[in-house]
Structure formats: structure tokens, C-alpha cells
Amino acid sequence: MSQPIYDVCIIGSGAAGGMAAKQLCEAGAKVILLEAGRKITSADLLSHKWPYELPYRGLHGEKQAPFTTPGFSRDIRYEQCDPVGIDRVRVLGGRTMHWNAVVLRYAPGDFRQRSTYGVEEDWPVSYEELAPYYDRVEQLIGVCGQDDHLDIVPAGKHYLPPLRPRCSEEILRRTCRPMGIPVIPVRKAVLTRPYDGRPPCHYCGHCMDGCDVGAIFSTPASFLPKAAATGNLTLRTNAVAREILVDREGRARAVSVIDRITKREEEIRARLFVLGCATVETARLLLNSRSPQHPNGLGNGNDVIGRYLNGHLTGNVHIYLDELEGRPPVNQDGATDHVYVVRHRTDSVTGTFGFQVNFDGYMFPHQAFNLRGYGTKYKAEVRRLQGASLLLGGYGKIFARPGNRVTVDARQTDEFGIPLPVVHFRYGSEDLEVYAAIQETAYAITGAMKGQVFPAFGKLPWAFASHDVGTVRMGNDPRTSALNGWGQMREAGNVFVVDGSAFPTSSEKNPTLTIMALTMRACEHIVQQRRRGELA
Numbered sequence: 001m002s003q004p005i006y007d008v009c010i011i012g013s014g015a016a017g018g019m020a021a022k023q024l025c026e027a028g029a030k031v032i033l034l035e036a037g038r039k040i041t042s043a044d045l046l047s048h049k050w051p052y053e054l055p056y057r058g059l060h061g062e063k064q065a066p067f068t069t070p071g072f073s074r075d076i077r078y079e080q081c082d083p084v085g086i087d088r089v090r091v092l093g094g095r096t097m098h099w100n101a102v103v104l105r106y107a108p109g110d111f112r113q114r115s116t117y118g119v120e121e122d123w124p125v126s127y128e129e130l131a132p133y134y135d136r137v138e139q140l141i142g143v144c145g146q147d148d149h150l151d152i153v154p155a156g157k158h159y160l161p162p163l164r165p166r167c168s169e170e171i172l173r174r175t176c177r178p179m180g181i182p183v184i185p186v187r188k189a190v191l192t193r194p195y196d197g198r199p200p201c202h203y204c205g206h207c208m209d210g211c212d213v214g215a216i217f218s219t220p221a222s223f224l225p226k227a228a229a230t231g232n233l234t235l236r237t238n239a240v241a242r243e244i245l246v247d248r249e250g251r252a253r254a255v256s257v258i259d260r261i262t263k264r265e266e267e268i269r270a271r272l273f274v275l276g277c278a279t280v281e282t283a284r285l286l287l288n289s290r291s292p293q294h295p296n297g298l299g300n301g302n303d304v305i306g307r308y309l310n311g312h313l314t315g316n317v318h319i320y321l322d323e324l325e326g327r328p329p330v331n332q333d334g335a336t337d338h339v340y341v342v343r344h345r346t347d348s349v350t351g352t353f354g355f356q357v358n359f360d361g362y363m364f365p366h367q368a369f370n371l372r373g374y375g376t377k378y379k380a381e382v383r384r385l386q387g388a389s390l391l392l393g394g395y396g397k398i399f400a401r402p403g404n405r406v407t408v409d410a411r412q413t414d415e416f417g418i419p420l421p422v423v424h425f426r427y428g429s430e431d432l433e434v435y436a437a438i439q440e441t442a443y444a445i446t447g448a449m450k451g452q453v454f455p456a457f458g459k460l461p462w463a464f465a466s467h468d469v470g471t472v473r474m475g476n477d478p479r480t481s482a483l484n485g486w487g488q489m490r491e492a493g494n495v496f497v498v499d500g501s502a503f504p505t506s507s508e509k510n511p512t513l514t515i516m517a518l519t520m521r522a523c524e525h526i527v528q529q530r531r532r533g534e535l536a
Helices: 015-026 062-067 113-117 127-141 167-179 223-229 279-287 375-386 429-447 512-531
Strands: 005-011 031-034 183-185 233-236 239-246 252-259 265-275 310-321 339-341 353-357 389-397 405-413 419-424 451-456 462-469 495-497
Touching (some): 015 031, 015 512, 031 223, 167 339, 167 429, 223 233, 239 265, 279 419, 279 462, 310 429
Parallel strands (some): 005 265
Antiparallel strands (some): 239 252, 252 265, 310 451, 339 353, 353 389, 405 419
16 A cells, blocks of 8 residues: 655654644644654653652652653763753653743844844844734743733733742842842743633642643643644654655655654655754754755755754752741742743843743752751751742853754664764853853842852853754855745755754743744745645
């Protein structure tokens, strides 16, 4: 029996792939969605387990185990690297299965770094072009928050009631106000009332361990059921993409896929391919897709694929507030962070940072690592400080540079014989200026409070906090970009890249909302092109 030829093959089921599946299935396309991981259910989650119920008290990442496959986290190399790490998720839903769900719009200036600050490059799409898609995505996924009338964090029209601040967050707001640092209700894809057939958050504080009720947005809880309801979706889990195969003209014709369980390999054929594998894996797939037509990897005639890896650098500080020490314990688990500290240094590109607050949760006594002592007195001090915790997590911009990149090494492969990705990354002077500004501001804020301060700033920052972007960038200049402004490959016009790898530059804001808005926009363009016969 001959194999079917699908209208669209989507690789990756996270924020980008899930959005693409919904949009294209609803437009009438016959879509196959490939996911390298398995489908999990609420029974697989360990969200509500206490540390004492876990083999290593949670210190070996037991709660994150459902979101990947055996060995995948080790199937990557870091070569000549400063401190960085890539979130190696392999599960239906991708990173939406364990994200913190902060959804901030990029501001107009974030799309115009060259025009605004004289650095990097401007995007081939403006805020004004993307704003209607931001509106539609926010309404679709359900976002709590409000319009705070701040240009640096543009607001939408469709917000659910905001999360209420905790006592520590009210103290933070009171402290920051005279310093001219805005503290606003966080905008998160977390439901604060029933919405779209999903229940509201029950404030268990386990957002990044997986939401068992679907109150936090994930593609399996939201987009994929909508796609399946059309009758146009074919879903294949445990399907590892080896390479994209091309025809004589260099256009994509199929993807070679290995079944993760049976190890059987086959070709999946389609007329159009949409990649949403995340920044490192999308670059890896394209670089491994070598052919006589594309000897340097699919669409990589200008040697730009894999380059310009960037995203977020981070550094944290805890303060245990005197006002809250020793109080009787109360349930303040909430929905991890309830407020957001907005970027306040907007006159300089090295001020591109903000702070996310209290996202580490309250189930584990983090102060226990910093306190000295042993026995009864030590335990009493841990308990005395537990309700007084305030975490400031700084998230800053990393500048896009061609030397920071992902390559592949054919000499070292995974269990399927696929060459591993190799990350090469060094911080630049501008990155370190941002990091210094984060520390300066964190110390200024905590210094204006009364309490015990425990900074966790190393000599160098950490990256990328699951916010890696930029290895298959879109752009106006074909010499420095692989994609046009629609995410379409210049050298293989029936391939679109819609995940964070398409970003030309980054911001202090989390990328996921922008990923979904760009994907929705790209899918509308695909549908229009198909109807005009331009993507035959």
C-alpha cells in the first residue's frame, strides 16, 4: 500500500507545533504531527508529591522525569562553553508541560534593536504587525493579569483576573515604588476562573512540575484537542526525526523518522513542513539534513543555521524578611510567581532585564542550604524563616553573536545513530554589563528591605532558563538569516520554522507568547499562499 502524502508535516508539539497543528487543521489541511516523546497523563505527574515521598527528596529532578526520555538529557555536548544549559524536554506538549507560563509581549523597541540602540539587527516584523496576533493568542490560551499602562510591557484586551500578591510581594512593591521600579501583577497563562472548558488554578504551587487539571496552558490540554476535533490531525508520538529529505530541486519531500520504541525507520511524506522542535533541536535537524542540493545542511548555504544562539541570562537572590519571620505557617503556595518586576532602565540596552518573583515555590526550605548549624536549633531556624522568603530572579538579555552556535558532530551519535548537537557559547561584554546591572538592582532592592540576604550570583551568569532562541533566524538580510519574515526558508520554500530558533534577537521578556503569535501569523500566510497556488 502506498504511503499517504500529507498536506503538512509538523515536527514538535510544544507552543509552536501545537499552535501550528490547531491553525492548519482548522483551515482544512491534512496534518501529521510528529513528537519524539510519549504522551503522558495526570497519573504520570509527581506534582503533588512531598520531598519526603521521593527517592532523593526531589534533589535528583524526580518531578521532571516524566517530561523527557531516557538518555536524552545527556545527548548533547557543551564545548568551550561558559555556564549554560539546554532544557532537554521530549514529551507530547514539549516545554508547555512544565513551564511557568509567564506570557509577556515584546515591546516595539524589542523588534528594533538596531534602530533603537544601534546593536544587532531589526526584526523583519514589527510590534504593530504582531499585535493583533498577540490579542488572539491571549484570548485563546487564557491569560491572567491587567493593563498596567506601561509602554515597555504592552498590554492586551483579554485578561482574566490577576493573581493576588502575597505579603512578601506587597512588601516588594512598597519598597520598589519610591525607587521608580514598577511591580505589576504577573501575566501568566494560568486560569483564575473557569475558561475554555478548563478549571481555574487551585494554587498548589506546582506549575513547573506539570498541571494535573489543565489550569495552566499546555498544548495537550488546549490546542491538540481542537486540532483533533477537525478530523484532520494524525498524531504520532515516539517519532524521532533523523533528517529532512529533499527532491532534485532541493525542496523538502519527506522526513526520515525512527520509532523510539521499535527502532523502525520510515519516511513521512508531505507537501509542506513546519518545524517546532525548539532552538537546539531544530538547528540539529536542519544541520543533519545534508544532501547534494544542501551539502551544509538544509537551507544553510550562507552558513547561518546554528549561529546566533542567544536568550536569557539569569541570577537570583533570596531575602528572608524580618517582618514575616517567625509567623505561624500559612498556605501561600499560590501559582508560583504572582507579581513581576518590570524593566525600568529603558534608556540603555544594557538595562534589558526584569525580575520574576517567588517562582521557586514553598514546598522546599531553600534557606536550609544557606544556614549553618545542625540539630534542633538548626531546624528551628529553618522553620522560623520559611514563611519569610522572597526570591528575586533576574532575567536579562543575551546579545546575538554569530560565534555562539550549535553544530553537530557525526563522530558522536545518540542511540538512533543521529549526530549529537554541540553547543558553543561565550558571554560577551554586553551580556556581562546586563548581568552587573541585574546584581546592582537586586542589591539595591534587598538593601532597602530589612532581612537576611542570600545572593546566588556567580562570577558568570547562567543561561538559558528554557528561553534559548536564535539559531535559525529570520531577517531582512539573506546574508545573516535563513528565513524571511514569515519563517519561510529561503533555500527550501516549503519549509517553515516557527519556534524560538527563528528569533533574530531576544529581550528580557519570556519568548513563548511571541512564539505563538509568530506561529499563528505564519500559518495564516501558509493558508493564503496555498489558496493562491504559491506553495504547490
